[in-house]
Amino acid sequence: MKLSDVLHRIPPPAERLSPDAQGPGRVLQAVDRVERFSGADRLLDAVQRVIQAAPLGRARDGLHGRWLGHPVHPLLVQVPVGSWLSAALLDVLPGQRRAAGTLVATGLMAAAPAALAGWVDWADCNRPQQRIGFVHAAANAAGVALYATSLSARLRGRHTAGKVLGWAGLTVIGAGGALGGHLAYRQAAGANHAEAVAQLVGRGWHHVAALSDLPHDKPVRRTVADVSVVVVRRPDDTVHVLAEHCSHLGGPLSEGALEDGCLRCPWHGSLFRLTDGWNVQGPATAPQPAFDTRITEGRVEARLRQ
Secondary structure, three states: OOHHHHHHHOOOHHHOOOOEOOEOHHHHHHHHHHHHOOOOHHHHHHHHHHHHHOOOOOHHHHHHOOOOOOOOHHHHOHHHHHHHHHHHHHOOOOOOHHHHHHHHHHHHHHHHHHHHHHHHHHOOOOHHHHHHHHHHHHHHHHHHHHHHHHHHHHHOOOHHHHHHHHHHHHHHHHHHHHHHHHHHHHOOOOOOOOOOHHHHOOOOOEEEEEHHHOOEOOOEEEEEOOEEEEEEEOOOOOEEEEEOEOOOOOOEHHHOEEEOOEEEOOOOOOEEEOOOOOEEEOOOOOOOOEEEEEEEOOEEEEEEOO
């Protein structure tokens, strides 16, 4: 058999489900199409406005996970997913009806705070992330509905129907979880977008700019060892240097506004302290890499703070 005949028998990438050496496969292509689909953007805008207008106060940063140092939503989803997976296993064992039902109920109670944290994060994502996140949330909502129906059937003594509905719910929740993984690992939602700075900037002092070239109280973009930074010169000639791209989603901090010794990201409103890069306010859950500075013969030099 000729090589050309073998290659001819290999189905094209669009006919495969999973990615391989030939291409992304149908599943990933479908997900990529969701990222680019703009037909529901008006609905997404409306939902985003509702979430951002909700009077959550300081609880908003708590739901983002600023206190934890990374998003809290992935932590919260472990309870419902773990409860429902355990219930599915107990459903195949004899004499475990009460325990399985208890786990289904536990998962339903834990789903609410997990969903709330997810929606708060979603409202501060970029549009391709929001498109995937909305389908992720819809799948999870369908899974929750199936589990609620499963619990109702169990309470009415229809245990076989309750088991089938539970397994269906777990399947749908699994699909939603896969989209959540795509959102986190392929689209980098919730990741620290400034983490690489420490690996890219070498040790020691680096030239930033001439002090005379820096305006007072106006963020400007410069480079340190080919890494973009934002530089702020205060009226007393103190100079602050932070990594340019916001740790939340990479927003340009040099286009942000100064507020009481802090710098606010223009994209989603994260607030970073100039002196040390601390994330005073979310949605950023990681601080901004900060630099020590010194002035030598009218030149500003910076060194990454360890």
